[in-house]
Amino acid sequence: MSELYDAAIIGAGPAGLRAAIELGKRGARVIIVDENPYPGGQLFKQIHKFFGSSVHLAGQRGFLIGQELMDSAKCLGVEFWLSSAVWGITDHTLAVLHEKNTHEIHAKKIILATGATENAISFSGSTLPGVLGAGALQTMVNLHRVSPGRRILIVGSGNVGLIVAYQMLQAGIQVAAVVEASDSIRGYGVHAAKLRRAGVPVLLRTTILAAAGRNRVETATLAHLDERQKLLPETAWQENVAAVAVAAGLTPLAELAWIRGCAFGNSAALGGFIPLHDADMKTSVEDFFIAGDIAGIEEASTAMEEGSMAGIAAAQELGFCSTEEKDREKKLIYQRLETLRSGSFGHIRQTEKIKIFTKMKGEFDEVRIDL
Amino acid sequence: MKCGLIYDGCLSQAETASVLPAAERFAKGPVAVIECIQDIPCNPCEKSCPHQAIIIGDNITAVPRLQADRCVGCGLCAAQCPGLAIFIVDASYSATEAVITLPYEYYPLPKEGDIVMGVSRSGAAVAKARVLKVRRETAAYGTILVSITVPKKFMHTIRSFRALREADKRIVCRCEEITETEIRLAVRQGANTVKDVKLATRAGMGACQGTSCRREISRIIAEETGASPEEILPPRFRMPVRPIPLAQLAAEEGKND
Incomplete structure (x- = not known):
């Protein structure tokens, strides 16, 4: 016993x-x-x-x-x-x-x-392989040394989103953007500043509408929100990305x-x-x-x-x-x-x-x- | 969109002005520029300074204050700041160039002597820079300090660098060896006519007087400004339209006497 x-x-x-x-x-x-x-x-x-x-x-x-x-x-x-x-x-x-x-x-x-x-968020295509938590992506890359693909998107500008985005750059992975629904950057400004110096846009009042691809993520559709957080569908555009990392708390x-x-x-x-x-x-x-x-x-x-x-x-x-x-x-x-x-x-x-x-x-x- | 650290991740002009030591201090030699304006709980910079030039105090969410007269620009704070938010600017390097020492955490590391592209706080290409020194501080847990020389007028603008890209090496004006990137930069800084680009970069001022590059410059201006190519007029042409020996000019001068 x-x-x-x-x-x-x-x-x-x-x-x-x-x-x-x-x-x-x-x-x-x-x-x-x-x-x-x-x-x-x-x-x-x-x-x-x-x-x-x-x-x-x-x-x-x-x-x-x-x-x-x-x-x-x-x-x-x-x-x-x-x-x-x-x-x-x-x-x-x-x-x-x-x-x-x-x-x-x-x-x-x-x-x-x-x-x-990690909090998940759901959007069209959010169950496709390639949509994952930012923390999970961090584990995948930093611990297991597996690349999610050549270019990725980060959703959420809290410290987790900003830090993981920077670490992806350090691993040689391109970051298409960090998108944030609210109207200011949520994490520390110095983390965002590192990304901006490396040419990564941090897009405020922007959200993900959909991820799409055959069998796995190939594109992400993004759109802007107005000052009341209402979606502006006419602003939608696509980014070619192999992964979408969600940092939503x-x-x-x-x-x-x-x-x-x-x-x-x-x-x-x-x-x-x-x-x-x-x-x-x-x-x-x-x-x-x-x-x-x-x-x-x-x-x-x-x-x-x-x-x-x-x-x-x-x-x-x-x-x-x-x-x-x-x-x-x-x-x-x-x-x-x-x-x-x-x-x-x-x-x-x-x-x-x-x-x-x-x-x-x-x-x-x-x-x-x-x- | 509003500008400022919390909106686009880059210090605004006013925020930048608030962190810069006095102009007289820059003239005296290397000094730290601490681009940390939020009340985050952090103080390694204060402890790293052997000259007690950085003050935070017991309340570690206080924003660091630099006593610029005590700072010798050694860079220990820049190597240790977890936010990678401290830069050493040496305006005394030469009459035309300043040295910026910045924290760097990417592979591959640059080599001394490399020509790189200096980029701004928003990652935009600003001007070519030369890697002067690559240094590893033991207390920095791996962060490397890279010193680059930049044109002095950009010492408060350039805050990082990247390797040269194909477009940075692609020469548009072959007589004056002006690259596509240099022309694009000039356009982005307001030169929206072929003449302006010429004045800003010397593109088109060489032996061929723009014969080979003029159209390319127009195309780039159109691309950058969104104007249609037919709106971009050629520069004003002046004699001589072909290179001629100076003696010829002198002879012409003589005839008029």
Whole structure:
């Protein structure tokens, strides 16, 4: 029979790894489970340099940060189960498909750091091979080194769309354009500036109408929108592209939290329904923590801070660290999070997070799915 | 469409003016131009500077401020900026040329001495440039610094470069060796007659006096401006319409005396 772990972490991305490190270095027995064959979550395809504070790895490329986190977790004796999908949860037990069989993992604390999934959009031809998520394209090119074709289109000008477009250029793939339905660029201007210097147009108030081709994408039909976002069909034109990468935002992957009975809140700015949680990253369910994109779509640096917080809070409840130590660390973590959540890009997330914390205290109606 | 970083990904003229150090500073030698105007949480540039010339402070969403008198133009900030938004401009390089040092993350890397096409913030070809130096900083996690020489008047315009394309090498005016791209650039900068192009580029001012290139120049102007070819008039013709020895001119001069 399987043994009892102090903590089981689902998801070996930046949040899960940081949580594992904080628990591991305080002496907890930790297992981390991930459905992917490699740990690091999305970090290993991030070949660009991260923003943030230079005291916290800013300026370093994402995949190097992933390597560092993994090495530290492994040194601390954290157990890794990769290519292992958690498919069910009851109380303190996870059902895991591991090496072709279902195994149970029992743990005193469970930390859900499952991240997010890409939002798909539908248009004529959107099921053709060649229409894919921008993140998926990034994995395909940066990790598996498979080219989607000679020339591609990116839909969506958030940081994901802009960064993936730039990385396609670095891989020698032409980018016909980055199109954006709203009337300003959504991601960081400096990312857009790199594309513009390379001659890639960023087209605002523009949308994709259709993808077409025999057996796979060969063309994309685009058209402009007026200032009220109404389609202007007479402006339609075609681009010859082999792929259409959609960067239309992310949604937290929270199925296990729903099943476990967590109370949820909804925040459009944070990606939709997210489990309510407090500043310790504790959900409404005893012994059940969350961290990273599942707690609201942000970025790797905030995911790491939240992961540390969840790890330290769980360690304290397990008796591996004192309340004073936890409070001291928490103060530092929130100082850093506050900075990451400030400025015109971050302040909305700060406001929304506080709303989630407040809801957690029960001042607002909770959302539950009856099972 | 409105212009500015959030609308087209390029700094507007006003935004560009807001990030440029004073003109006197440029005359003194290389200096950083920090094209970072949004309040994003980031500060590696501040820490990278050995001369404390860049100030952000504890609130890392503050926009970096350059103390231009402290900056020596070493380029460490340009190599480390995750946004690739810092450029080093050296206006003191020569009387006619400036050096722009920019972060570069594409393969193949250029080689020193290569002639490339300098491009603007919007990727438009501006003028040919020469690669002066290709340098790898250890702290830059792979970002390469490439220094290119550009005509001084474009030192605030050129922000990247690309390899020369066929059209950049295709010569239209063979006497003066003026390429198709150079002519197109002149048209885009406002030269919409054959005469204007001639004045801007010297195309048509050589030994053949435009005999072989005139029609091509007209065609390119028509293409660029959308005018019909018959609207593009030839330049005003002047004597001598064929090359003649200077002595002949002198002899003619003598006859009139």
